[in-house]
Amino acid sequence: MNGLGNDFLVFDARRDPVRLTADEILRLADRKTGIGFDQMITLEPSGAGADAFMRIHNADSSEVSACGNATRCVGWLLMQEKDSAAATIETRAGLLYASDAGEPELITVDMGEPKFDWRDIPLAEEFHDTRAIELQIGPIDAPILHSPAVVNMGNPHAIFWVDDVEAYDLAKLGPMLEHHPIFPERANISLAQVTGPDSLILKVWERGAGLTRACGTGACAAAVAAARTRRTGRRVRVTLPGGDLVITWRESDNHVMMTGPVETDFTGTIDRDTLAVTLDPPASVRGAAE
Numbered sequence: 001m002n003g004l005g006n007d008f009l010v011f012d013a014r015r016d017p018v019r020l021t022a023d024e025i026l027r028l029a030d031r032k033t034g035i036g037f038d039q040m041i042t043l044e045p046s047g048a049g050a051d052a053f054m055r056i057h058n059a060d061s062s063e064v065s066a067c068g069n070a071t072r073c074v075g076w077l078l079m080q081e082k083d084s085a086a087a088t089i090e091t092r093a094g095l096l097y098a099s100d101a102g103e104p105e106l107i108t109v110d111m112g113e114p115k116f117d118w119r120d121i122p123l124a125e126e127f128h129d130t131r132a133i134e135l136q137i138g139p140i141d142a143p144i145l146h147s148p149a150v151v152n153m154g155n156p157h158a159i160f161w162v163d164d165v166e167a168y169d170l171a172k173l174g175p176m177l178e179h180h181p182i183f184p185e186r187a188n189i190s191l192a193q194v195t196g197p198d199s200l201i202l203k204v205w206e207r208g209a210g211l212t213r214a215c216g217t218g219a220c221a222a223a224v225a226a227a228r229t230r231r232t233g234r235r236v237r238v239t240l241p242g243g244d245l246v247i248t249w250r251e252s253d254n255h256v257m258m259t260g261p262v263e264t265d266f267t268g269t270i271d272r273d274t275l276a277v278t279l280d281p282p283a284s285v286r287g288a289a290e
């Protein structure tokens with residue numbers, strides 16, 4: 001499945017457990033010799049009364065606690081199954097609530113409350129004044145990235161405000177910042193270009209996945225940081241390379257609501273031993289094989 005091109009391999013492990021080694025996850029994530037994905041999602045029985053527990057692994061096999069676009073896709077799956085307009089998803093970061101947004105394959109997820117304290121991002125104690133971050137890569141006149149906003153949406157995000165997201169080589173800067181010593185658990189790195197009181201453009205280097213077409217928690221983090229610094233209002237249209245998400249940081253309960261599309265690319269089965277994939281008929285895959 002995918003949310004604005006941020007793509008996922010979704011296993012239904014609610015009846016039979018799916019336990020893959022890091023090496024097997026890396027093999028499946030490989031876009032040349034495997035299936036290819038940004039994150040691997042494993043649906044398991046929920047211990048908290050939710051419709052399912054959602055386990056999240058990045059393409060580098062790291063397990064993480066939040067994935068906004070995948071939560072929309074899983075919410076849609078569960079609502080389809082139950083023929084319901086709402087679904088509850090348990091994650092390591094807590095319970096999330098998905099609901100039908102009134103159009104086919106358009107889903108809203110309540111992503112909970114943002115966190116801003118340096119301990120909650122987390123940041124390393126000796127660095128927790130983010131104004132200390134200044135990074136210039138490349139020729140002496142290369143643009144300098146500095147003073148990121150940091151937000152936790154169940155996972156760590158650092159957002160750099162820029163005048164033009166295309167003026168920076170995020171493929172080069174991203175990994176340096178992802179692994180910056182200020183982020184003891186690494187971080188998702190965003191460039192945000194505010195384009196109006198209710199709109200911004202976002203490019204994301206994702207922790208454990210690299211450049212992605214969209215990042216749901218990144219869009220939430222950037223919209224909240226923009227509102228908190230009076231760059232925008234509390235409702236922001238976030239334009240990512242893969243398309244738009246609408247984020248509302250609700251004043252009444254401090255929750256962040258994310259609305260966007262979901263797509264199913266194909267379904268099938270994977271052989272437990274060989275990891276060979278058999279597509280369900282019609283064996284059509286959305287868009288030509290890349």
Ligand SMILES: N[C@H](CCC[C@H](N)C(=O)O)C(=O)O
Pocket residue numbers: 006038039058064065066067068069070155156188206207208209214215216217218
């Ligand atoms: N790379 C992220 C997880 C996936 C986030 C993104 N795909 C989203 O839609 O929120 C992390 O390591 O925290």
